[in-house]
Amino acid sequence: MKPIRIAIIGFGKIAEDQHLPAISANPRFELAATSSRTGHGVEPIFEDWRELLQSIEGLEAVAITTPPSVRHEIAAACIEAGLHVLMEKPPTSTLSEVEDLICLAEAKGVTLFGTWHSRHNPSVPIAAQALAGKRIAEMQIRWQEDVHKWHPGQRWIWDAGGFGVFDPGINALSIVTAIFPGSLFVRSAQLSVPANAETPVAAEIDFASDVADGPLHASFDFLRTDGEEWTIDIRTTDGRSIFLKEGGARLFVDGAEQDVSGPGEYPDIYREFVDLIDQRRSSVDVTPLRLVADSYLAASHTTVEPITS
Amino acid sequence: MKPIRIAIIGFGKIAEDQHLPAISANPRFELAATSSRTGHGVEPIFEDWRELLQSIEGLEAVAITTPPSVRHEIAAACIEAGLHVLMEKPPTSTLSEVEDLICLAEAKGVTLFGTWHSRHNPSVPIAAQALAGKRIAEMQIRWQEDVHKWHPGQRWIWDAGGFGVFDPGINALSIVTAIFPGSLFVRSAQLSVPANAETPVAAEIDFASDVADGPLHASFDFLRTDGEEWTIDIRTTDGRSIFLKEGGARLFVDGAEQDVSGPGEYPDIYREFVDLIDQRRSSVDVTPLRLVADSYLAASHTTVEPITS
Numbered sequence: 001m002k003p004i005r006i007a008i009i010g011f012g013k014i015a016e017d018q019h020l021p022a023i024s025a026n027p028r029f030e031l032a033a034t035s036s037r038t039g040h041g042v043e044p045i046f047e048d049w050r051e052l053l054q055s056i057e058g059l060e061a062v063a064i065t066t067p068p069s070v071r072h073e074i075a076a077a078c079i080e081a082g083l084h085v086l087m088e089k090p091p092t093s094t095l096s097e098v099e100d101l102i103c104l105a106e107a108k109g110v111t112l113f114g115t116w117h118s119r120h121n122p123s124v125p126i127a128a129q130a131l132a133g134k135r136i137a138e139m140q141i142r143w144q145e146d147v148h149k150w151h152p153g154q155r156w157i158w159d160a161g162g163f164g165v166f167d168p169g170i171n172a173l174s175i176v177t178a179i180f181p182g183s184l185f186v187r188s189a190q191l192s193v194p195a196n197a198e199t200p201v202a203a204e205i206d207f208a209s210d211v212a213d214g215p216l217h218a219s220f221d222f223l224r225t226d227g228e229e230w231t232i233d234i235r236t237t238d239g240r241s242i243f244l245k246e247g248g249a250r251l252f253v254d255g256a257e258q259d260v261s262g263p264g265e266y267p268d269i270y271r272e273f274v275d276l277i278d279q280r281r282s283s284v285d286v287t288p289l290r291l292v293a294d295s296y297l298a299a300s301h302t303t304v305e306p307i308t309s
Numbered sequence: 310m311k312p313i314r315i316a317i318i319g320f321g322k323i324a325e326d327q328h329l330p331a332i333s334a335n336p337r338f339e340l341a342a343t344s345s346r347t348g349h350g351v352e353p354i355f356e357d358w359r360e361l362l363q364s365i366e367g368l369e370a371v372a373i374t375t376p377p378s379v380r381h382e383i384a385a386a387c388i389e390a391g392l393h394v395l396m397e398k399p400p401t402s403t404l405s406e407v408e409d410l411i412c413l414a415e416a417k418g419v420t421l422f423g424t425w426h427s428r429h430n431p432s433v434p435i436a437a438q439a440l441a442g443k444r445i446a447e448m449q450i451r452w453q454e455d456v457h458k459w460h461p462g463q464r465w466i467w468d469a470g471g472f473g474v475f476d477p478g479i480n481a482l483s484i485v486t487a488i489f490p491g492s493l494f495v496r497s498a499q500l501s502v503p504a505n506a507e508t509p510v511a512a513e514i515d516f517a518s519d520v521a522d523g524p525l526h527a528s529f530d531f532l533r534t535d536g537e538e539w540t541i542d543i544r545t546t547d548g549r550s551i552f553l554k555e556g557g558a559r560l561f562v563d564g565a566e567q568d569v570s571g572p573g574e575y576p577d578i579y580r581e582f583v584d585l586i587d588q589r590r591s592s593v594d595v596t597p598l599r600l601v602a603d604s605y606l607a608a609s610h611t612t613v614e615p616i617t618s
Binding site: 072076093094095096097099100159160161183184185186188189193198210287290291292293294296297298299300301303 | 381385402403404405406408409468469470492493494495497498502507519596599600601602603605606607608609610612
């Protein structure tokens, strides 16, 4: 079977660390080109993605790994060109943009895949099954990391539309919305915004749910240098406990660690992208982005110390 | 035909000024009860809406005119009780809540009507028709009013989830999304937030669209005491001009004022509610609320002088 010729648009850290190895290891793909405004990438490299689209013969798909604010324009042009489109998370800066892309892809008959890499941990379907049909007594999410370690020099995170601590926090939301046995609503959100930033460096969010009898809380912190933690702790009213740690890489059910070996997040993303293309289907779940938007709608704000870069 | 027994939940200023006269003037409705936490309303009055639902025989519908933050809980209970539900704008505080209500109403087979009263000006369909299929050269929205005149003592507007200047501004967005001949995306939003408020007192928003070749701008101001203005000014690339003023009450096409006489916003809302109930249909457009959420997602912020009440 002829491999799918794919290009990476916006070749930065996540493309180099994750998308490139995952594409290279998947025989169903052939990397045809890359683009980045800095000229960084794998040959042939284009500084202008429009030139890439015009120049590469037989291109069938793109992975868009730019910052979210420019993705709608790029994805809309790629869909218009008849390409299958994979987007890093979050798919776009705004909800209207992703809803528009869903319509465009459906009209054009191409595959649109809004990825949530954290959902590709094997722990996620196991946790979902363990919670199915249960009532929830308590949930505590802690997503606390050192921004300077994981996003060195990435100023866009602090600019308008840059998501701040919701850039990692949306990964927690993408897992929770996949495993929680009912709807989640943002009840309140306390955002801490650095004096020199437009986006929060920390967020304390309380949720409500039709299937919960106790507190549902998320604590996002982007300035945790010691004791980084990416955990989701859920107890059901009938005494079951679900504990995800290391961003979903490890899972404990009732205290016992589960076997969650798998191909890895990004290899599994590209496996699913092949399936979606083969079946001419799209997969775009806006729920995690909607919960971020809802956190802003419900937010109260505290100004905190300026962020250093 | 037996009238539809309806209750008003959250009997405040908008209920007294608009919903009560519109219901009273429509022979298809019979006001069965009202509720408000302050005991204000039309007899029989309940301070607890739950008690109203349990006490009133043969209730078929409710109009929910509370502040948005409590509407999801009330509407969900009313839908569960098999009642048709009309909601003031904006339907809920968050997008997840309104999406949930849409699902609940569909599952229960009752009518859910998320109203946008400004859309019930006869100018709106005329303007939509005049713009259909056109490309847009420029759009300027000015929604500038004196909050102290229109929302005396309503502190909830400034609290978390209270919408601030988007409470009137969403009316402009509800009109624009009904008449604009393409999609609208928030490109940037400059929010001015009083030092003692969680919500903006002013907003400058730039939009993008697939059908526009020039600037699309909205200017919302909640502290305009002199020269209040609720206008939408649109020019097409082929030279047509559409000008709505007084919140949509008056319409000029190419400078000529149009005949836009009609029953009035709220009488037309209740006429449509009857139609929806008769046809067992729902009508909830989340687009205006989504554009508010998108404005927050894309926002940059300026702190301004404290608001006085």
